[in-house]
Amino acid sequence: MLDEHVTLESLLTDSVSKKHLPKAGYAHVVSTAEYAFELATQRNICVDLATKAALLHDIGHTNWERRGEWDYESYNEFDIHTIKGAERAHELLILKGESLGKAREIALAILFHSDSSPVNKNVKLTPLQSLVAEADDMDEQEGGAHHNVEISFGEALQRIRRLDMLVYPHIRDCGFDCEKCDCLK
Ligand SMILES: [Fe+2]
Numbered sequence: 714m715l716d717e718h719v720t721l722e723s724l725l726t727d728s729v730s731k732k733h734l735p736k737a738g739y740a741h742v743v744s745t746a747e748y749a750f751e752l753a754t755q756r757n758i759c760v761d762l763a764t765k766a767a768l769l770h771d772i773g774h775t776n777w778e779r780r781g782e783w784d785y786e787s788y789n790e791f792d793i794h795t796i797k798g799a800e801r802a803h804e805l806l807i808l809k810g811e812s813l814g815k816a817r818e819i820a821l822a823i824l825f826h827s828d829s830s831p832v833n834k835n836v837k838l839t840p841l842q843s844l845v846a847e848a849d850d851m852d853e854q855e856g857g858a859h860h861n862v863e864i865s866f867g868e869a870l871q872r873i874r875r876l877d878m879l880v881y882p883h884i885r886d887c888g889f890d891c892e893k894c895d896c897l898k
């Protein structure tokens with residue numbers, strides 16, 4: 714793969730992701746990225762942006778666990794994970810060398826991924842933003858149980874490497890010229 718292309722693997726294995734993604738659960742964020750890939754392929758939306766936004770969509774989560782259970786009540790009342798996630802993901806992406814245009818689109822998709830968030834009021838979502846929200850919903854279980862599904866880091870890494878291999882031909886077909894992509898206009 715091209716050196717300058719920021720891979721999903723490089724995002725998953727960063728220490729910021731390792732610190733924050735387990736709060737939402739590797740199973741949930743990896744499954745959401747897989748769903749996002751499928752939806753993006755069907756809708757002809759950039760699979761690179763979709764999978765990166767989906768992988769990082771819950772990086773803003775705080776630990777909502779209480780006595781081993783997901784505390785859904787507190788979460789619904791006090792959560793601001795979309796705001797924290799957008800900022801955190803943006804910083805991580807820039808650190809990894811992502812283009813400014815792509816980092817902005819990914820951060821905005823994270824900011825608007827949950828309709829439980831007050832920032833979504835009266836916002837008309839772009840196709841990418843809707844896609845990430847839908848991919849997230851596809852993995853949802855009642856009472857936030859999807860956050861408690863466990864897989865090992867090794868399995869998460871294996872599935873993310875597979876996604877990197879699937880994304881690569883798409884960006885190669887675009888000529889790696891993401892800055893001129895319609896997705897960033
Ligand atoms: Fe979320």
Ligand SMILES: [Fe+2]
Pocket residue numbers: 737741745770771849
């Ligand atoms: Fe989520």
